[in-house]
Amino acid sequence: MDSLGFLYKTVCGRIILKALSARLVSKACGRFLDSSLSHFLIKGFVRNNNINLDEYQTDGIKTFNQFFRRKIKDGARPFDADPNKLCAPCDGLLSVWNIEKGMVIPVKQSQYTIASLLKDEATAQEYDGGLCLVFRLCVDNYHRYCYADSGAKGPNILIPGVLHTVRPIALEARPVFVQNCREWTTIQSGAFGKIIQMEVGAMLVGRIVNFEGAGVAERGKEKGYFEYGGSTIILLLKKGAAQINEEILQNSKAGIETPVKMGSVIGRKMD
Numbered sequence: 001m002d003s004l005g006f007l008y009k010t011v012c013g014r015i016i017l018k019a020l021s022a023r024l025v026s027k028a029c030g031r032f033l034d035s036s037l038s039h040f041l042i043k044g045f046v047r048n049n050n051i052n053l054d055e056y057q058t059d060g061i062k063t064f065n066q067f068f069r070r071k072i073k074d075g076a077r078p079f080d081a082d083p084n085k086l087c088a089p090c091d092g093l094l095s096v097w098n099i100e101k102g103m104v105i106p107v108k109q110s111q112y113t114i115a116s117l118l119k120d121e122a123t124a125q126e127y128d129g130g131l132c133l134v135f136r137l138c139v140d141n142y143h144r145y146c147y148a149d150s151g152a153k154g155p156n157i158l159i160p161g162v163l164h165t166v167r168p169i170a171l172e173a174r175p176v177f178v179q180n181c182r183e184w185t186t187i188q189s190g191a192f193g194k195i196i197q198m199e200v201g202a203m204l205v206g207r208i209v210n211f212e213g214a215g216v217a218e219r220g221k222e223k224g225y226f227e228y229g230g231s232t233i234i235l236l237l238k239k240g241a242a243q244i245n246e247e248i249l250q251n252s253k254a255g256i257e258t259p260v261k262m263g264s265v266i267g268r269k270m271d
Contacts, residue, residue: 033063034065039061039063045067056072069143072144079220089135089235092233093260094134094135094248095136097131097252098129099132102124104132114132127236130238131242133234133235135234135260137231145226145233146220147223148187150189150217151195152187152215153216156213157183180202181200182200182201182208184196185210193237195237197233198235199231199233202232209225242267242269245265
């Protein structure tokens, strides 16, 4: 049994997990990763995760968190300009689920309701019959993310919580997305209607950093970044808003996550 199996599937492990997933522990880890003492971790992290440094801007990096939120070089993540195409707002592993009677039921994962995800019953009801797109970021992914589309942007709504890993073993054990710290906003898109874009923190992610409050979102513009750890972006689309690429849908039905890059086309406006 590996370390995550021990944490999530044994009594002793769950006791330790309770402490590790507390925000106090996450903040303490964050302070260390923000310090110059953490710089020595970078070399091993790059090697172990096969990160291609040629894609990134790495000048002036003095701490591990600075490296983790490193910016990508200009042009490395082109965002398709066609307003009728739906693009990935981040790098990650994508799964797409139908929202039926307010509930999302992923294969081999936890059931959860949109109302419990948003902590807003009225808004959740607007998405019944729609789609829930889950982008799971692994530690080797680019951890900055952008707006999925242009339009009027609502305020950032923060839901404090604990910080579990978002790897599948944790999703099998508990409804992680509705327990973790998360932040969401609405984007009134011309092509796709009212989109909800949510960031979900995970174990040892002390911060979700969004740059702007209510105002105007711009398609492909950087929205924010995560600090260290795995994390997740969730998009909610209303019924009939978009047609997702068939390969992604078939993979999701089979329980397979589809690797995507920020800016890549994952669907289009419903005809």
